[in-house]
Amino acid sequence: MDDxxxxxxxxxxxxxPADANPTRRVDTSITRVLGILDLxxxxxxxxxxDMLVEQLQLARATVYRYVRALCDAGFLVAVSGAGYVLGPxxxxxxxxxxxADPLLQIAPPVMAxxxxxxxxxxxxxxxxxxxxxxxxxxKTDPNITMSMERGRPFSLFRGSPSRVIxxxxxxxxxxxxxxxxxxxxAQAGLGExxxxxxxxxRAIRRTGYLAASDIDKALIGISAPIFHAPGAVSAxxxxxxxxxxxxxxxxxxxxxxxxxxxxxxxxxxxxxxPAHADRTTPAFPxxxxx
Amino acid sequence: MDDxxxxxxxxxxxxxPADANPTRRVDTSITRVLGILDLxxxxxxxxxxDMLVEQLQLARATVYRYVRALCDAGFLVAVSGAGYVLGPxxxxxxxxxxxADPLLQIAPPVMAxxxxxxxxxxxxxxxxxxxxxxxxxxKTDPNITMSMERGRPFSLFRGSPSRVIxxxxxxxxxxxxxxxxxxxxAQAGLGExxxxxxxxxRAIRRTGYLAASDIDKALIGISAPIFHAPGAVSAxxxxxxxxxxxxxxxxxxxxxxxxxxxxxxxxxxxxxxPAHADRTTPAFPxxxxx
DNA sequence: GTGAAATTCCTCATATTATGAGAATTTCCA
DNA sequence: TGGAAATTCTCATAATATGAGGAATTTCAC
Numbered sequence: 001m002d003d004x005x006x007x008x009x010x011x012x013x014x015x016x017p018a019d020a021n022p023t024r025r026v027d028t029s030i031t032r033v034l035g036i037l038d039l040x041x042x043x044x045x046x047x048x049x050d051m052l053v054e055q056l057q058l059a060r061a062t063v064y065r066y067v068r069a070l071c072d073a074g075f076l077v078a079v080s081g082a083g084y085v086l087g088p089x090x091x092x093x094x095x096x097x098x099x100a101d102p103l104l105q106i107a108p109p110v111m112a113x114x115x116x117x118x119x120x121x122x123x124x125x126x127x128x129x130x131x132x133x134x135x136x137x138x139k140t141d142p143n144i145t146m147s148m149e150r151g152r153p154f155s156l157f158r159g160s161p162s163r164v165i166x167x168x169x170x171x172x173x174x175x176x177x178x179x180x181x182x183x184x185x186a187q188a189g190l191g192e193x194x195x196x197x198x199x200x201x202r203a204i205r206r207t208g209y210l211a212a213s214d215i216d217k218a219l220i221g222i223s224a225p226i227f228h229a230p231g232a233v234s235a236x237x238x239x240x241x242x243x244x245x246x247x248x249x250x251x252x253x254x255x256x257x258x259x260x261x262x263x264x265x266x267x268x269x270x271x272x273x274p275a276h277a278d279r280t281t282p283a284f285p286x287x288x289x290x
Numbered sequence: 291m292d293d294x295x296x297x298x299x300x301x302x303x304x305x306x307p308a309d310a311n312p313t314r315r316v317d318t319s320i321t322r323v324l325g326i327l328d329l330x331x332x333x334x335x336x337x338x339x340d341m342l343v344e345q346l347q348l349a350r351a352t353v354y355r356y357v358r359a360l361c362d363a364g365f366l367v368a369v370s371g372a373g374y375v376l377g378p379x380x381x382x383x384x385x386x387x388x389x390a391d392p393l394l395q396i397a398p399p400v401m402a403x404x405x406x407x408x409x410x411x412x413x414x415x416x417x418x419x420x421x422x423x424x425x426x427x428x429k430t431d432p433n434i435t436m437s438m439e440r441g442r443p444f445s446l447f448r449g450s451p452s453r454v455i456x457x458x459x460x461x462x463x464x465x466x467x468x469x470x471x472x473x474x475x476a477q478a479g480l481g482e483x484x485x486x487x488x489x490x491x492r493a494i495r496r497t498g499y500l501a502a503s504d505i506d507k508a509l510i511g512i513s514a515p516i517f518h519a520p521g522a523v524s525a526x527x528x529x530x531x532x533x534x535x536x537x538x539x540x541x542x543x544x545x546x547x548x549x550x551x552x553x554x555x556x557x558x559x560x561x562x563x564p565a566h567a568d569r570t571t572p573a574f575p576x577x578x579x580x
Numbered sequence: 581g582t583g584a585a586a587t588t589c590c591t592c593a594t595a596t597t598a599t600g601a602g603a604a605t606t607t608c609c610a
Numbered sequence: 611t612g613g614a615a616a617t618t619c620t621c622a623t624a625a626t627a628t629g630a631g632g633a634a635t636t637t638c639a640c
Contacts, residue, residue: 028598028625028626028627029319029320029597029598029599029626029627030319030320030323030356030359030627031359031362031363033320034359034360034363034365035363037363037383040386041386041390042386042389042390045386045390049616049617058599058600059599059600059601060600060601060617061599061600061601061602061617061618061619062598062599062600064616064617064618065598065599065618066320068617068618069320069321069324070324071419072321073321073324073325073327074418075324077418077419077577077578078419078577078578079577079578080522080577080578080608082615082616082617085387085390086383086386086387086390087418087419088416088418088419088421088423088443090380090383090384090386090387091384091387091423091425091440091441092423092441092443093327093376093380093384093441094380094381094383094384094440094441095439095440095441095442096330096331096332096335096376096441097376097380097381098441099332100332100335100375100376126378128364128367128377128378129361129367129368129377129378131378133378133381133382135381149385150381150384150385151381151382151383151384151385151386151388152382152385153378153382170637170638172636172637172638173637176636232370287367287368287369287370288367288368288369288370288636288637318596318597318598319597319598319626319627319628320598338587339587339588348628348629349628349629349630350588350629350630351588351589351590351628351629351630351631352627352628352629354587354588354589355589355627355628357588358588358589370637370638371637372586372587372588372637460608460609462607462608462609463608466607578607578608
């Protein structure tokens, strides 16, 4: 737990930027169609065709074609008054993901057992390529407004749940990240070069857990990694307390608690065999970074 | 509540068929790309490019292009071992929908108040064009395994939450449905022709609530409609009990309870002004049937 | 770290198909 | 039922997605 300093400006980065890679040639109509969905945010939940025409600078007929394709697929629905909103397909797919995810079958009882000891909140985070997502929360302290419910995205480089996953990625993936995202790594205070970065990650790995407070300054999160297979990190368990409820001498205790619980989840995960093992389906594995 | 009979075979219809309309010309690549996502089910959560090539009968390079487009958008993620699974974007979009949906801000406290009186379970269902989706459940009786958690789709023509929404749609939408989905309506026992259908729907509308047991035979659901605007039904509240806990003489009581709560939710919904009323955004309205 | 095997991406010619403008049709509310 | 608004259709044109095979990466066991 040495000196992993975070001299980052506290920009909240609510949504990581869509991984637009302008240098890479890509089928444009697909990208354009899918890009429409990005416009539908909680702040701008309803879009009319007129608004889309103006925003996208496309012909009216084209916008209608796009919108219809998305409606047919259930990604948009028409609402009264010539508007469109995000469709039911996202809700259904989220359920599909929940149903297929072994982590969500294994972790909840473990987290429930911890609830009283933690006396704060718990967060289960999953590794998704370049980002980490909260997938489950378990809150007891009503003073903790984590607003970290399922679906909240985090950068891979900020917050203890993310960083403890990052630190446990295989070496070649860390090297990839250092090559492709060196600037973000440096900005996050994780090292100015590959060697520094590697050593910092190793330090976190050796401690086993990571305590940090760089997302919500009033809270402290103590995270431990979860492995789908030996050496294959795929998630993390984060114990959360308000800072005044987490005196320094308790950090190690909470860290051990997190590590033990995460190891237990990892073990059950590795013994887990999905209910539908009939097909020639590969076992559910861990995300790759690109 | 007269004689709305349901002589339907109990086919569970887990997922309504994707609204494929082969007669209608549509941009094909978009459809093909989005269609890939349909392959990712809880039973077949992991697909390799090889499997996709065989399934789709497309060139390897094309499949890679499709998959990359979907990965770039976050709808798929690469996992170790050359596989792909549904990506984080669905989880994020589901959260976006939750955050933007006034219903999910208003209904939970109302449902919490009802919890002890209902002494079973409650289901909040939303109307999405041709289907109805469970969006929230509140369960107290542990014997009720509704498996109706958020995201479970229902046909618009089966189950009391769906039918009570159906019955309260505006006349011209009912006529549309009778024209385009007459067979399903007849199969669901809702009427052999437009006049029968219209009368059946009017009967449900006049009763105010609908009790039925056609989804889970061991349970009974008592549903009342929720309106986003006068005359614009958009959701329903369904009170659930096991059959032995719901003697006939209590049905009317539960029906009144559902109607009262649904009316309260409707009223608050119509008074609701979203937090982000800055833009020239239309107010969040109700789905249309096509 | 290193190297072999597997996965992923790129290049390019060709033919498919998406696009835009405006007309025709359908929807929906008074 | 009518009429304004929303949606879809038609068609010529230009853009771009496709497939095949080879090149470049990535992965993972040693």
